[in-house]
Amino acid sequence: MERAAVLERLSIARAPIRWRTVTVRDVVDETPQARTLVLDVPDWPGHVAGQHVDVRLTAEDGYQAQRSYSIASAPEDQRLALTIERLDDGEVSPYLAGEVRPGDEFEIRGPVGGHFTWRVQDGGPLLLVAGGSGLVPLMAMLRHRAAQGSDVEARLLLSARSLGDVFYRDELSALDGVRVSYTLTRERPADWNGYDRRVDAEILADVGPAASADPLIFVCGPTAFVEQAAESLVSLGHEPGAIRTERFGPTGR
Amino acid sequence: MSPISRGFRGRRTEVDPSRVPPGQYVVNDFPVLSAGPTPHTPLDEWSFTIHGAVDEPTSWSWEEFLALPTETFTVDIHCVTKWSKLDTSWTGVSVDTLFEGVETEADFVTAWSDGDYTTNIPLEDLTGGRAWVVHTFGGEPLEPEHGGPARLLVPHLYFWKSAKWVRGLTLTIEDEPGFWEAAGYHNYGDPWKEQRYWSD
Numbered sequence: 396m397e398r399a400a401v402l403e404r405l406s407i408a409r410a411p412i413r414w415r416t417v418t419v420r421d422v423v424d425e426t427p428q429a430r431t432l433v434l435d436v437p438d439w440p441g442h443v444a445g446q447h448v449d450v451r452l453t454a455e456d457g458y459q460a461q462r463s464y465s466i467a468s469a470p471e472d473q474r475l476a477l478t479i480e481r482l483d484d485g486e487v488s489p490y491l492a493g494e495v496r497p498g499d500e501f502e503i504r505g506p507v508g509g510h511f512t513w514r515v516q517d518g519g520p521l522l523l524v525a526g527g528s529g530l531v532p533l534m535a536m537l538r539h540r541a542a543q544g545s546d547v548e549a550r551l552l553l554s555a556r557s558l559g560d561v562f563y564r565d566e567l568s569a570l571d572g573v574r575v576s577y578t579l580t581r582e583r584p585a586d587w588n589g590y591d592r593r594v595d596a597e598i599l600a601d602v603g604p605a606a607s608a609d610p611l612i613f614v615c616g617p618t619a620f621v622e623q624a625a626e627s628l629v630s631l632g633h634e635p636g637a638i639r640t641e642r643f644g645p646t647g648r
Numbered sequence: 649m650s651p652i653s654r655g656f657r658g659r660r661t662e663v664d665p666s667r668v669p670p671g672q673y674v675v676n677d678f679p680v681l682s683a684g685p686t687p688h689t690p691l692d693e694w695s696f697t698i699h700g701a702v703d704e705p706t707s708w709s710w711e712e713f714l715a716l717p718t719e720t721f722t723v724d725i726h727c728v729t730k731w732s733k734l735d736t737s738w739t740g741v742s743v744d745t746l747f748e749g750v751e752t753e754a755d756f757v758t759a760w761s762d763g764d765y766t767t768n769i770p771l772e773d774l775t776g777g778r779a780w781v782v783h784t785f786g787g788e789p790l791e792p793e794h795g796g797p798a799r800l801l802v803p804h805l806y807f808w809k810s811a812k813w814v815r816g817l818t819l820t821i822e823d824e825p826g827f828w829e830a831a832g833y834h835n836y837g838d839p840w841k842e843q844r845y846w847s848d
Contacts, residue, residue, distance in 0.1 A: 411847035412832070416651050449730075449844075451671075453650040458658050461671045461730050486659040486673065500651040507845060509831030510683050618680040622793055625685035635685045636764060642680050 410440035414451065414502045419495055420474060425562045429480040429528060430492045431467060436475050436503065442466055444535035445512035445613070445641075448477070448505030452487060462487040465531040465615075465641075466506065469538035475503075478562060480528040511613065511641045515540060519547035519611060520604045524594065524624050526554045526616020530562050532641065533615055537570055550574045552602045554594050554620065557582035576602050594620065596627040606632035615641040663734070667724055669839035672732040678794065679731055683827065686792045687762035687813050694797060696781065697816035698746060701754040706746075710797070716741045719780065723803040725810070726839040738801055740782030743774045746817075754819035758826060759800050762813040767826035768835070769802060769809055771819065778804055781814060806837035806844070 421433035447465045468476035481492035495501075513521065513536045521540075523533040530553055540549060550573070555561045557579055567575050578590030578598060590598050604610045612633060614624045621642045628638050663674050691710045699705035708716070720739040726732045757774055760766045773779065779802045783790055790796035795812030802809045808828050829835050834843040842848060 412845040413847070414650070451650065452653040452656045452658070454656050454658050455652050458660065459650065459671075460656075460658050460673065463729055490653070490656050494655045499654050501653045501656075502650055507832060510827075618793065622680075622686060629685050635687070638685050640682060640684055642682065 412504050412507065414504045415439075416500055417475075417503050419497050419499045419501075421497060422495065425478055426560055428492070428560070429478055429562060431476050431478045432491060432495060433468075434475045434477070434503070439475060440506070442470055442475075442506035443509075443512040443514055444469060444539040445532045446506035446508045446535075447532065448475075448503045448507065450477075450487065450491070451502040451504075452490060453501070460487050463507070464491075466535050467531045467538075469535055469542045471539065471542035478528070478531045478534075511615070511639050513539070513611065513613065515543045515545040515547060517611060519549060520608055521547055521549040522602070522604060522610040522612045523549070523551045524554075524599070524612070524614040524616075524628075525551065526594070526620035526624070527556070527560065528562070529614075529616030529620070529641070529643075531615075533613055534563055534566075536613065537567075537573060540573075541570060546572060548572075548604070550576070550602055550604065552576045552578070552594065552598065554578045554580060554616070556580055558584060574602075594624050594627065596630050599624070599627050600631055606634075609634075609637065612638045613641075614638060616643075618642045667734060668732055669726055670842045671844075672726055672730055672839065675731040675733055678733060679727070679729075680793050681727065681729060681808075682763075682793075682812065683765065684763055688792060689762050689797075689813070689815075691797060695815065696746075696798070698750055698819070699816065700758075700818035701752055701821055702819050703751040706750060713741065713781075713798070714783070716745055720784075721780075723801075725801075725803050725807050727807040728833065728837070728839075728844050732839075737786050738780065738782040739784035739787075740780040740798070740801065742777060743779040743781065743817075744777060746781065747775060752819045754821050756820045756823045758818045758820055758824055759809075759811040759814055760816050760818060761811045762815055765811055765813070765827050767800075767809050767811050768820075768824055768829055769805070770823070770836075773802060773805065774817075778802065804838075806834075806839050808833065809837055 417434040423431040451461045464477045467478040479492040482488045694710045697707040722737045724734045782801045783798045800811045800814045
């Protein structure tokens with residue numbers, strides 16, 4: 396990445412990053428494994444789509460645990476939303492995606508991250524490639540695009556185990572001017588006509604846009620997924636510098 | 649004063665608290681975080697360079713680099729995204745060895761990598777047996793997704809300072825923020841002071 400571009404990204408969110416107590420306003424189940432928490436955040440400084448926050452939980456005896464979660468809501472949305480997938484052997488996600496109910500409080504700080512971000516003025520075409528819950532920061536970008544009434548060309552390729560594992564399904568099908576493609580890697584409906592395997596170069600070539608269109612590319616998902624998708628995109632001729640990635644390992648969240 | 653998160657108990661692990669910095673949790677696997685695709689530079693095109701504010705730039709080919717004296721050591725590593733991994737074992741060349749014979753008036757270093765990644769570190773944090781360029785992890789060649797063929801290792805700072813795919817060190821008179829340092833992360837990154845973000 397060009398140094399100038401890095402410095403230009405400095406201009407986002409230079410408010411001090413301090414802990415704020417948030418109140419859970421609403422809880423929305425997305426899938427059996429994931430839920431969205433809609434939060435009231437006092438004095439939220441605003442964010443850019445793609446950024447994340449740190450969450451800190453405090454037990455009665457003072458024990459604390461921190462994790463990072465991507466922001467699902469658009470900067471334009473009134474309330475901050477996080478979508479959290481429950482990892483059964485996790486420490487924080489089973490609480491956030493299971494225990495928490497409206498009125499509960501915990502702390503967040505952010506927004507954090509100045510690289511994996513997109514604003515409509517960054518232009519396009521946009522290619523978003525998501526594996527599972529890697530959809531969350533990319534959804535913030537699509538919601539931002541919609542809120543701005545942007546006509547930037549946008550495509551989303553989403554890999555999930557089954558249709559039941561797809562977050563925001565109704566909202567995705569209602570997005571204006573976004574071509575959404577699915578690949579289901581484990582379980583498919585009988586009449587399924589989408590892709591049916593792990594993301595590879597052939598699927599990515601099919602979904603497009605071609606490297607000659609110079610798309611801005613964001614890939615988010617588990618490490619192995621991101622490695623495979625990013626490598627395939629490079630093999631199709633996309634500039635490595637145009638491919639931004641965010642990975643999470645098995646215990647990363 | 650932090651509010652109590654109703655019903656949160658946590659899942660505490662039996663670890664020596666003196667080895668886990670504030671806000672961190674211990675993992676057993678090795679998560680990967682990178683801002684872009686994993687580069688794959690062929691070893692016959694690989695080199696390692698020390699340049700910038702030095703009297704004489706120095707460079708090693710992969711073969712020359714492997715011929716340098718190595719150290720094998722075990723350290724704890726701490727990622728700014730909250731995971732810590734204890735007792736990781738590495739083999740590589742001490743930065744002190746690389747700097748033998750290098751004359752400089754610089755106080756700062758920018759480590760740079762394939763994939764255009766950079767990170768800035770005070771020179772005194774790279775010397776005195778506190779930093780290495782490593783090519784072996786747990787007795788095996790370092791995998792590309794973890795920074796192979798070689799990465800910088802500065803275990804006393806957050807792990808983003810341990811640049812993957814490192815290809816050189818540029819000595820600088822002024823401190824110049826690197827990739828994450830310019831994107832809101834802390835300029836120095838001491839995990840024991842929880843210096844995660846620029847305002848910490």
